[in-house]
Amino acid sequence: MFGLFNKKKKDGFVSPAAGTIKSIDQVNDETFSQKIMGDGFAIAPSATQVFSPVDAVVDFVFKTNHAVGLKTEDGKEILIHVGVDTVNLEGKGFTSHIQDGQKVKQGDLLLTIDFDLIKELVPSTDIILIFTSGEACKVNNPNEKVEAQQENIVELTK
Secondary structure (H helix, E strand, O other), X not given: OHHHHHOOOOOOOEOOOOEEEEEHHHOXXXXXXXXXXXXXXXXXXXOOEEEOOXXXXXXXXXXXXXXXXXXXXXOOEEEEEEEEOHHHHOOOOEEEOOOOOOEEOOOOEEEEEOHHHHOOOOOEEEXXXXXXXXXXXXXXXXXXXXOOOOEOOEEEEX
């Protein structure tokens, strides 16, 4: 507890959520699995919160709170999309803790999701992260458990 105020900032990119990490090609949606929007990865969630994986500006929060766009100072654009077909829920089960244009720090809470409410209503509750600015993404330990804000989960190349 005493180390709380001496917390060292993590470098680079960290996991936005707790759960099981998987390669983007395992996502149950062709738009994501075929990398039409870009490369990335997914997390089958084990907790209800999604955190910022980087220091960034919130580029947009989709009006149904199921998707968030982030832009880093060095130009990376990141889409965090929760679930497949979740737009059809019209926001039911999603709470946003951010707004367009807001600066966020790595580890800031972005969204809270009631997965118990939505899991029977959609084909997948995967938290999908896409690098829409063109980075290639390699998952370091596919199908392994990760914690929220865990480092070294992926390797990025341009």
